[in-house]
Amino acid sequence: MVDIRPASLRDVSFIAANMRECDRAEIFCQVAPGTKSADIAAFCIGRGQSWTAFRNGLPSGAFGFSEISDGVLNGWAFGRPGFGRCIPAVTRFVFRELVPGWQRDGVRRIEVRTIESHESAHRWLAAAGAVRCCSLEDWGRGGERFYLYAWTCRKVPEQFFQRWLPTSPISK
Numbered sequence: 580m581v582d583i584r585p586a587s588l589r590d591v592s593f594i595a596a597n598m599r600e601c602d603r604a605e606i607f608c609q610v611a612p613g614t615k616s617a618d619i620a621a622f623c624i625g626r627g628q629s630w631t632a633f634r635n636g637l638p639s640g641a642f643g644f645s646e647i648s649d650g651v652l653n654g655w656a657f658g659r660p661g662f663g664r665c666i667p668a669v670t671r672f673v674f675r676e677l678v679p680g681w682q683r684d685g686v687r688r689i690e691v692r693t694i695e696s697h698e699s700a701h702r703w704l705a706a707a708g709a710v711r712c713c714s715l716e717d718w719g720r721g722g723e724r725f726y727l728y729a730w731t732c733r734k735v736p737e738q739f740f741q742r743w744l745p746t747s748p749i750s751k
Contacts, residue, residue: 581668591620592636594631594659603656605642605694608719623655632665632673636708641667644677650687651665656700658681663699670707688731703748704728 595616599607606619621643623629625690627645633639640658647653658665680687690708693700701711709728718725 580635581665582633583630583668583672584633586624586631586641588617588620589626590631591629591641592617594641594657595620595639597659598657599660599662601697601699605697605700606657608723610720611721627652632662632669634661634665640669640685642669642673643691644689647690650685652681652686652736653687654689654691665699666703669712672705686732688729691728692718692725693728694719695726696743701728703728 589672598616607614610619623643627643629641629643632640632642635735638659640656640662642654642656644652644654656669691700691704692715693704695714705711707730709730710725712729715725715727717723
């Protein structure tokens with residue numbers, strides 16, 4: 580069973596200290612050498628809204644959204660080994676609990692940047708309706724390539740809402 584709760588520094592620090600290698604590669608190439616996991620956790624939850632996915636009572640993954648500009652959000656997520664088992668619950672939570680509020684608040688776009696090697700992130704983003712917009716060359720400190728994915732909220736196909744919501748908020 581997966582439970583989604585508001586993020587706490589303690590829980591997100593635990594996840595950051597024990598994160599999956601694919602997430603570690605993605606995050607640590609974007610921060611200064613020697614950055615501590617607790618600093619990453621504090622940065623993530625200190626901006627915008629964030630949540631923790633608990634699996635079998637243990638914090639397994641963290642995710643959140645922060646405003647880039649008016650109506651545009653940046654999304655992020657990372658987890659411990661086994662976080663993949665939480666992804667369906669996280670996706671349902673986002674579509675059921677967050678998307679309706681974003682629509683009311685006029686959010687137009689949500690962006691996610693992910694390292695080229697993080698194939699599970701790419702698969703999830705595509706399955707959730709995000710579109711790969713471009714390649715970001717030399718994004719990481721060591722020259723790593725990232726991809727920019729985005730949901731343009733007014734253009735998310737109905738099929739994605741039908742998959743994750745009991746009733747679609749964009750149905751006419």
